[in-house]
Amino acid sequence: MLKFMKIAPAALVLLLVSNTAGFAQQPATPAPAKSEPDFVTEKGFKSKVFEVKYRDAGSLATVLRQLGSGFKGASVSANSEFKTITVRDFPENLATIEEAIKRLDTPAAPRANIELHMYVLIASNAGGGADTTAQVPSELKDVLAQLRGTLNYRNYELAASVIQRLTESTRGWQGNGSAEVAVGPGTPNITWPYRYLISSVSLARNATGPASVQINDFSFTTLGDRDNAQVQTALNLRDGEKVVVGTATIRSRALVIVLTAKVLN
Secondary structure (H helix, E strand, C coil), X not given: CCCCXXXXXXXHHHHHHHHHHHHHCCCCCCCCCCCCCCCCCCCCCEEEEEECCCCCHHHHHHHHHHHCCCCCCCEEEEECCCCXXXXXXXXXXXXXXXXXXXXXXXXXXXXXXXXXXXXXXEEECCCCCCCHHHHCCHHHHHHHHHHHHHCCCCEEEEEEEEEEEEECEEEEEEEEEEEXXXXXXXXXXXXXXXXXXXXXXXXXXXXXXXXXXXXXXXXXXXXXXXCEEEEEEEEEEECCCEEEEEEEEECCEEEEEEEEEEEEC
């Protein structure tokens, strides 16, 4: 036989409240966090491909990246093979980058061509032979007058003449050859091998006068077994000007280097 316990109404209410409180204290299971996308899903992003005509696409893209929005997913990428720059960004940034490309993608200024003429003169006081001064080109007559006023040599002969084409550049040029030096009647000429080096050429234009050709380092060296000499200096030559850039003694003779530069249009 089942027996039922009588519960007072007040106790029954207390029991129900106690159980409800116990259920409310149980922690709820948190909802899974949403991961952020690796790119902007903003519908305002647009993409555009720009053609690069004159400049290097990679170098230009490096500058243009500073004009982007900086939002995740915005990009500026270059393709050197196809000479293009692809941009993904907001329309206002695309417009800014397009305007910058118009300003920056322009033909580079043509580099000036320069013709450098080297005259290798040998000065001596050798007697008994013909006056070799008459063999010096007529364009050097004023240079000879200058040399006779500063050097104690009677005769001057042209041992070599070299024309070197240059452009404005930090790279160097070099060349070699041989100079023929007359000794006297019945005696074979002396052959002096030589080497010249030219580095870092630039052009300084002058609005009121001739341009100047600036050479960071010029050297001319004879390479004989015993007859070694060198002329080395930095140069600043005005267009069309003839300049004695240096002298060096070789036994009883002197090596004289005369340079003239001509800017070619």
